[in-house]
Amino acid sequence: MTTPSQTVGPFFGYALPYERGWELVPEDHAGAITVTGRVLDGAGEPVPDALLELWLGETGTRGALDRRGPGASGFGRCPTTPDGGYRFRTARPATPYLALLVFARGLLRPVMTRVYLEDVPDPLLDSLEPALRATLVARAEGTGTYRFDVRLQGEGETAFLEF
Amino acid sequence: MTHPPYLSPAYRSTLLRAPSRPPLLLKADPDTIELTSPVFGHHEVDEHEADLTRQHSGEPLGERIIVSGRILDAAGRPIRNTLVEIWQTNAAGRYAHPVDRHPAPLDPNFTGAGRCLTDDDGRYRFVTIKPGAYPWRNHHNAWRPAHIHFSVFGTAFTQRLVTQMYFPGDPLFPFDPIFQSVPGPAARERLIAAFDIDATEPEWALGYRFDVTLGRTPVEDS
Numbered sequence A: 001m002t003t004p005s006q007t008v009g010p011f012f013g014y015a016l017p018y019e020r021g022w023e024l025v026p027e028d029h030a031g032a033i034t035v036t037g038r039v040l041d042g043a044g045e046p047v048p049d050a051l052l053e054l055w056l057g058e059t060g061t062r063g064a065l066d067r068r069g070p071g072a073s074g075f076g077r078c079p080t081t082p083d084g085g086y087r088f089r090t091a092r093p094a095t096p097y098l099a100l101l102v103f104a105r106g107l108l109r110p111v112m113t114r115v116y117l118e119d120v121p122d123p124l125l126d127s128l129e130p131a132l133r134a135t136l137v138a139r140a141e142g143t144g145t146y147r148f149d150v151r152l153q154g155e156g157e158t159a160f161l162e163f
Numbered sequence B: 001m002t003h004p005p006y007l008s009p010a011y012r013s014t015l016l017r018a019p020s021r022p023p024l025l026l027k028a029d030p031d032t033i034e035l036t037s038p039v040f041g042h043h044e045v046d047e048h049e050a051d052l053t054r055q056h057s058g059e060p061l062g063e064r065i066i067v068s069g070r071i072l073d074a075a076g077r078p079i080r081n082t083l084v085e086i087w088q089t090n091a092a093g094r095y096a097h098p099v100d101r102h103p104a105p106l107d108p109n110f111t112g113a114g115r116c117l118t119d120d121d122g123r124y125r126f127v128t129i130k131p132g133a134y135p136w137r138n139h140h141n142a143w144r145p146a147h148i149h150f151s152v153f154g155t156a157f158t159q160r161l162v163t164q165m166y167f168p169g170d171p172l173f174p175f176d177p178i179f180q181s182v183p184g185p186a187a188r189e190r191l192i193a194a195f196d197i198d199a200t201e202p203e204w205a206l207g208y209r210f211d212v213t214l215g216r217t218p219v220e221d222s
């Protein structure tokens, strides 16, 4: 029988984040992109105590946690700042999307979503009405930066997934 | 139904953070990256990180305990070489976190964070200090039962689990909206470690057993 989920709570900050967890690839990695945004609650207020995890679908050449040396990691972790902000520097995934998990105080289980880098024909995107579809597509901002906000509740609420 | 509902009004922080729509149920195809999960190498986690009582120059205060168990999939098979992370208060109920304002003493010899990889049987083992109960501001006279936070990876990203391990017989259980958010006594019971005489070491430390069973992956039908 499955072990139930419980909230990550407010005090994970000295335990779960690890050094350079947000940097899946080094700064000089060819084709590196930045995915950045904010986590917002049902009142549109920033969520300063969320933890985001990004998964590319493969562990990468230097391991999931290891940030030493060149190469890429397929996993990253970033706590939000007081203004709800987060960022990841990552390689482009083989798929049109990255998998994203958000944990927070007040979330008794995480929310799972996808960050699509482009609005492309896709079985999931194509199944959604336009407003919901738009919540999964990052906004390209200049060179290699993609903005993706997570709205937990209310207007513009992000489409969350389960399998 | 095992997991708590997102909206659990007695836990006030859920009110503005619980999504209003249920998650979209997605059919997994073979390319779905959520069917895979990070693989962890032994060079990435030091074995000393599993002993929370030896991270400083002196010994922490409090009751030394051994917490061990297995990480299993829905069919009861071990999840090998997977990352298990824990964090907790010290014996006095205080987190080594700047946001924790509980006027209980910090322990210079205890940080309260550890991690390890499971072995070939899915087994993990931590040596730590029994954490304390602590107050929070959810409601008048709100206290969290003593607990250890656990973070566990499965073989699929969809199995990712963060939970809390409690201790047997805690008188605070009926009053804690986070523990009580789990539907039904049988599911709540699975969050309570068992005292384990076999894991207990003579003249040294009590043992507690806490097994974690992860959810089904989308391609498992049993």
Ligand SMILES: [Fe+2]
Binding pocket: A009, A011, B144, B147, B149
């Ligand atoms: Fe806690």
